[in-house]
Amino acid sequence: MTALSTCLWFATEAEAAARHYCAAIPGSAIGEVIRRPSGVPGTEDEVMMVTFTLAGAPVLAFNAAPPPGFTNGVSLVVSCDGQEELDRVWSALLEGGEAQACGWLKDRFGVAWQVVPEALPRLMQAGDAAQRGRVMAALMRMVKIDAAALEAAFHAD
Known part of the structure; x- marks a missing residue:
């Protein structure tokens, strides 16, 4: 296998x-x-x-x-079920590291992570181009991702 x-x-x-x-x-x-x-x-x-x-x-x-070092060219992605889990995982991985943008962070070992809610890929595959555009615009203003804000952007008129 x-x-x-x-x-x-x-x-x-x-x-x-x-x-x-x-x-x-x-x-x-x-x-x-x-x-x-x-x-x-x-x-x-x-x-x-x-x-x-x-x-x-x-x-x-x-x-x-x-070691050759780590870059954002390769990152580990953690998809979290809810905001509470996302907040906990984000805080734990960020300890001693550096927050970046759009759910990205570098941990204290230099490894790049993306900590995302399950809502992000779901919303980016649903709806129309305007809805997906609003989700992306909301995401671009975030450091740690707020799933409720992404949902609100998707459903905004």
Whole structure:
């Protein structure tokens, strides 16, 4: 069976990042913490890889120096069921990081995230061009996304 997963490359923070993400995102769990065996470059017995799931999706965090760094060119998207969940996930991921625009943030490890309500893709696939345009105009004024404001923009006359 063919499978797809995400690999995040850190210098030394793989385990801390994995634990932080699993605490922030519902339905997530640490799998294995794999330590560097002897004979492999790096300090023996330090964390080399961490396997975990984020909302059921498999992820590998890997420690190796120097990491190439993260950019907004690739981001992780968390789709939240309601505003309360979105607010909680946003706050947890943002801790020590930097808020950006339109539901984007950079976490304290430099990873780019999009934290979106389930309403956003639903509204962008529904209605007519004017409704979708109002949703996008509302979104462009937001940092953290307000699902009720998106719904109001969609239904405005």
